[in-house]
Amino acid sequence: MSVDLRKVEDFLVHEARLLDARDWAAWDALFTPDGIYWMPAAPGQDDPLRHVSLIYENALLREIRIRRFADTSAFSLQGGPRGWRIVANVRIDARDAEANTITVSSRLMAAEYQRDRTTRFEGFVTHRLVTEGDSFRIALKRVELLDCDAMRGDINLYL
């Protein structure tokens, strides 16, 4: 299986821009049916079930969160958090031809702004991508913040 790095980069930037645009539904559609979005709470965390995470979400939980984004009674989202993401240092770390998947690592810089407060995030990101025709589906997106085990305030958006 030969996958072009450029195509992978395009896909990650496309994904980041959907998030920037708060097009949550289109973003969610990038996942495989059992795809997972994960933000661990400890560096190197490999167990999402027996160790707490900041976020560990399957399709059902993403659907709840995405509906909540549009809910006017989501009080902590009033005053509209907005954010942007920069994706860099993209590399294909592993290829599994049989499963038709690749593992991609990248670095993320992002910021969230709400009501006079900007919160900045830096992280290591791993995508497990399933190749699908000319493009990809996300089987796993794991965002390990540089300070994932620090004490912190709210994170309101997907990063």
Add this chain to the structure above:
Amino acid sequence: MSITTGLVEDDRVHRSVYTDPAIFELEMQNIFGATWIYVGHESQVPNDGDFITASIARQPLLMVRDKGEIHLLYNRCPHKGAQVVPEGQGNARMFRCAYHGWIFQRDGAVRTIPLDDGYEGTCIGKHGPDASMTRVANVASYRGFVFACLADEAPPFQEWLKGVDSSIDNMADRSPEGELEVTGGVLRYMHRCNWKIFLENLNDLMHPMVTHMSSSGTARSVANRHFGKGEKLPAAIEILGPFTSNYEFFEDMGIHAFPGGHSYSGGTVSIHSRYSEIDAYNDAMNAAYGEARAREIFSMNRHNTIVYPSLTLKGPIQTIRVIKPIAVDRTLVESWTFRMKGAPDELLERSILYCNLINSSANLVGPDDHEAYQRIQTGLMADRIEWVNMQRHMGKEQPNADGGWSAMGTSDLVFRNQYRTWAAYMETAA
């Protein structure tokens, strides 16, 4: 007379108890420095030499196990004051200060001081007591939960814990072996509010159906789209759904307050009582206790228990939240999960899921609570409106044989009881 005299009445408190930095500093002395404060769980230091750093009222502490015993030391070098062990946990044979290399045994006693003949004839010389790390005056443990009191004179521990000791018992008894073990990491959520606002919210049963509609209500409607009536729901839905139970449900849950400011809500029913049965767990409990006793343990299902002022726990889901005041408008809340020894992993996984969904700063439930706390902290800056009302269901509480009081779930009884205790602590000269 104290700076807090006149700020607490039977049915209201003055706004400054949440906003005045001088009152906050006095609280650190008169409450956090004067009564029992949770510092950690024995299971965090299972073996000799295991240590964790801890804190009470911003003061650095070190909890160590040595020869089977738990020692609690001020994490402060007796020489020039450096923190001896940096924040974290580990195992050590002894502790060496990073500054001038004084070395301490695990019980804090000094072992060596470089060039110690330079101290001859002083209180450090050939190792007088001033050369050792200082031990915390009072330490007590209940079912593995370790509490400390920094003051020389501590309230009698068992007496102080009365009323909520049963919540700790129930959490531990839910383990087939009767023992709990901290596991699964910690979530440390910094709140931009006074610590008492967080504490009050835990037994404020008038808020969930409003504050959590966007998460819990949405979880219910999403579940309705995907699952038929009577179909087994995913654990996440079982956890999120009950937050928006109706007022009647929360009213019927009931609420209980005790001397010392302690309280719990729920009794036989709570937002945790409708979780799916896990057969292998029930079997283990029946085998360990016999069916009748196991049923009795499960029949207690409390919502939040507050061991005033700093430990809050949820027995049925094996999580605690520890409240650490940082400043008048900053409060660190640590969420810990427990494995019940002898129970299948599924139970731990449910506790973890609960913490992720409810207590994580990146999740769906906690941030809406936090939003309410911040709005209180902001709203209370309106200084023409001096008092905060706590009159709901006033006078309808019933005294109990156990020395506490009970009321319907949405009563402000718990708040009134907390401030009665608060005022008593604050009036006492430290």
